[in-house]
Amino acid sequence: MNKIKCKKSKIYSGNNLVNLTDIRYLPRWIILFIDILILIFSLTLSFIIVDSLNVKLYSSINLFQKFSLVISVNVGFMYLFKTYSGIIRHSTFMDLFKLFLASVCTTIVIIVINYSYYLTTGLRLILIPFLGFYLAISFAFLFLFRLVVKETFHMLREYKRSSLKKKILVLGIGEESIAIAGAILENPNLPYYVEGFLTQRYDSSSVKILGKPIYTKEKLESLSKKDIEVQGVLIIKENLSRDEMDTWVNLFLEKGLLVLKAPSVQKLRNNELGTNIKSLQIEDLLNRKPIKLNSEEVKKSHFNKTVLVTGGAGSIGSEIVCQVAQFNPSLVVVLDQAETPLYEIKLEMCEKFPDINFKFILADISNKHRIEQLFQDYEFSMVYHAAAYKHVPLIEDNPHEAILVNVLGTKNLAYLSSQYHVNRFVMISTDKAVNPTNVMGASKRVAELFVQSFQNTEGNTTKFITTRFGNVLGSNGSVIPHFRRQIERGGPITITHPEIVRYFMTIPEACELVLQAGAMGKGGEIFVFDMGEPVKIQDLAKRMIKLSGLEPENDIKIIYTGLRPGEKLYEELLSDNAKNLPTHNEKIMVSRDPTMKYEDIELLTNRVAKAALKRDSLEVVRQLKIIVPEFKSNNSIFEILDQQ
Incomplete structure (x- = not known):
């Protein structure tokens, strides 16, 4: 009744289509009734075939009595084997086997009855060939009925599935x-x-x-x-x-x-x-061949060691934390000044690596006294320095902040690493430090120069290593997540210039190379990573639009906004007067950039730091240009200093 009410409600509610695939199953008595009709049809067809062969049936009982006897016995065995109890559209081999047993048992019982009647009266009831035809025809049609129902439901279900x-x-x-x-x-x-x-x-x-x-x-x-x-x-x-x-x-x-x-x-x-x-995703198309790492060398550098990762809540830093944790260090100290991202990375790492000992420290690397306490407490063996201000337009507007974090913060960490005999100090730099056209790139080049100069200071035992690479896919604030958000909003996509190109690398790939470079470094090197072929940002945007199932310009507009302050069309991995040397890893090269003596870079960084503390932006940039002569401002208010 409930099923009938359900179908009636669908009809009266305005939906006059009763979907066959929504019907759960027919009542068992209907299945049995259809089977009986098939048996009657099979008997009739068998009679016609025998009669067409001019074979006369026995006349001991009339045709109706013959049909009644066979049907009664057959239905009895159907009831015994419950051939009608299964759901037809889900028929299995066992259901067919039950039908076969019912038909065979019916035939055997009829033969026994036939022979017994003959022994008693000397007359036969049913012709054996007639019974053979009936066995074959009835089983065939019973099987065909179930097959047709099953395939019909299957086709309807497939049609419904494919249409939706x-x-x-x-x-x-x-x-x-x-x-x-x-x-x-x-x-x-x-x-x-x-x-x-x-x-x-x-x-x-x-x-x-x-x-x-x-x-x-x-x-x-x-x-x-x-x-x-x-x-x-x-x-x-x-x-x-x-x-x-x-x-x-x-x-x-x-x-x-x-x-x-x-x-x-x-x-x-x-x-x-x-x-x-x-x-x-676009990342899948920009990704390259898997990197072959010397995992034993990297594991030896981290196993049962105490490791500090600055900027550990950022996109690069958090991936370094994740990869370092796989080598079973005794302690990983994750340091960042961003409270919410640091809390999020804490939850993620504790869930992902419950057996690893973590410390999550909220601190600013420009505060030397705060940082020194950590070096005293934990006796670090490895320091990965990923903390930095990296957004070019913001740093162009706030150059003093780049000095406080990118330069002074790096100096603090380098001093303390040497003072407390850290085994290896690995700094994450950027391709924007090569022939910089903006304050951010220049500040990172200053940090590179200072870290390199510290290598040969008297009494130093720490290996200072710098790694330099381009943009990473999916990093915080990078172009791909930005484009993705713009596409989700329906556009437009904003690009600074139609000819702008960038190198790209995945975050895991970049961090794997950082760990490898850190393990293989002898001290004082700048390691440059193979970034593959540069990618035109315009082509990148168009591909992202198409991967979203949309058409560039028709569905999503592309607008060119002009180069931002400090931005250049092409990034470089090597400076003009630098040479690169191969290493045993084809993805990693050593850049032989010009260096400075420690006394010189110490004096110059103190001057730029004083200007930064006074918030004198023009003087900050002037001092940066003295330290980094190749620093030429582009599309920036600081171009006036280059003219002077």
């Missing part, structure tokens, strides 16, 4: 691609429906996999956007080389297809397919 879900192609016809496709098809909760497979091969177009067609790359290229009936393509990133991924993704974006990524089968855990299928 995004139709996708799976790239590749290898075992992993087939396994992923099968998992999607078997999971009704996923919002995707596999329409077929896509391959470069030409010998597979006439073959089907999992009942789905195989499309060739040539076929996809020949179709226009409006002729393509799928919404996206699923790729397994690990199965593609960088060049293959670029080629395929360019084609998919050209055809307006959503690009999805799935992990390899080896990385896929049970029932986690839905959470592992994600839209391809």
